[in-house]
Amino acid sequence: MATPSSGAISLNEMHVEAGGSSGTTCSINDADIRLIADKSSGATASWNDYYSRAADWSSTMTVGDGTIASSDGYTTTTTRYRGYMTSTTISATAVPSGGIGSMNDYQDSDYLANAVIDVLAIFGDQAGSSSNFRLQIFNGTISNNDTAFKSVVVNGTTFNRTDASFGQNNNADRVYTIWTWSVSAAVPDASSDAYAPFGVANVSNTITFRRSR
């Protein structure tokens, strides 16, 4: 549970959010406590800097892969998807039949308003060199600020929230909020080829959401 957004806040609350045990010895300059407010050692910090802070949320994804046929007029292409996409019917994002990949954890009370992740995947047209990396959640009203997340690290690559376009529809059959990052990356022809930020399909990648940095 994140630290309070206002009012009194104790060092113990910061310590517990950083992963420490309640009531144990700690200091404001401990590395784990500094991390939740993104402070370097010895840096000036105020109590306010620790409002609405949360420890990082890490999840493990078994990376999936799939394709969808597509067409513009006579022109037809195949779009490749890599990452996780739900098998549930969703709006706004085309999903390969049956979804792709899986995660060991799809929601967290301190991130994304505790909404379920429907999509965390990259996709682009095969033979093209531009892709979209997309996070789509089952929530149509969340605010686009650091309380949702500040950045997400996917297999070592960081995506900052404010670099993403943001779209929201609270009237869709399955309401959604989407963050989309434009990525320059060659789109592979096969699931056995890496597709950044993910590697090859069917391996595990670590996903870490962060609110402090």
Place this chain on the structure above:
Amino acid sequence: MSEIKLQKSKTAEAGTDFDIDHEDVPFNKLTLNVVHPVSKQEIYIEYNKSDSKDVLVEKEDGTYVEEADVKYLKESWEATEYSFFLENSTLRHAEEGDLGDGVKNFAVPKSTNTYDEVYVNKKLVRTDYNIGLWQSDKLIEEVEKVFGEDQEWKSNRFNIIGTYTAHEDAPLRPPYTHEKTYSWYNVYNYPSQELLDEFKVPDVGYEYHVWHSIKYNTVTGKKQLKLVIADNEYTSNYQKHPDTFIPRPEVPLYSAKYRSFFFAKIFNEDGTEADQYDVFFVTTKDIMKEFCKEKGLDFPMPETREDDFVWIYGLVYDKNTLEIKQVKGYVRYPTEEGEWL
């Protein structure tokens, strides 16, 4: 150009909101409320820091944006969403035998049981039938009376063949001169070198699309080759590539989707090129209507058909003057009960 002073609002057509980037630097972002061109649902959008910076103007008394920029962003989004809808509705994975030699990564129509109607100035000017339909056999017979078995017509089951109907207010498009001209499209195949040589097409390094057409004029006995050319650095950058640059008229805003804008040139058998080029693009009915109105052009679709899903629009234009000669709209229909869109 008029500017709009933006308010913080999640419901305004255009608004602004405050945010803090990953380096804790504050900035204002552009927000829009848009309507999806197909579902008609309202969608709220916030632009990222970089894109917002490109269009927002910060003044002492507030944050502003050019009205034209808002229009551009909204229409660009609508056109792209429209093309996403089309592509996700009509095609499937290619199976063995669907694609010709060297053609990779293409999807194919969900059905061969379809025909395309082409409209100009609200009149039906051409119907293209899938090569497997009985209507195609009739057209092939007409071609073979003059040209014999000039091609392996059914080499690909997605090939199509069609013919023309001229109207007083929607005449044959130039350079065609007779209604009894038949267009045979060889689909999912690059034009062979043999074919390019037959029409003496110079090798300038164009990237051809995976379909091309041979036009059979059964009155004159002449053939023409229509080649479809991708728009890329070689066709769009005159300074760097003056020899391959393709001049183009002003076109409406179209989908940002890869490959949704391209050209076509028509070659005679002696290697000369027709004066008319085609440019094709995917956009919405509303954008196309406004473009036609602004340019004094005829919107191609009749009222009874304009809400059908036009999968592509085309302009026929003079390559020397860039004057637009004709505006075309293409719709695909199933021949009998069945799903298409």
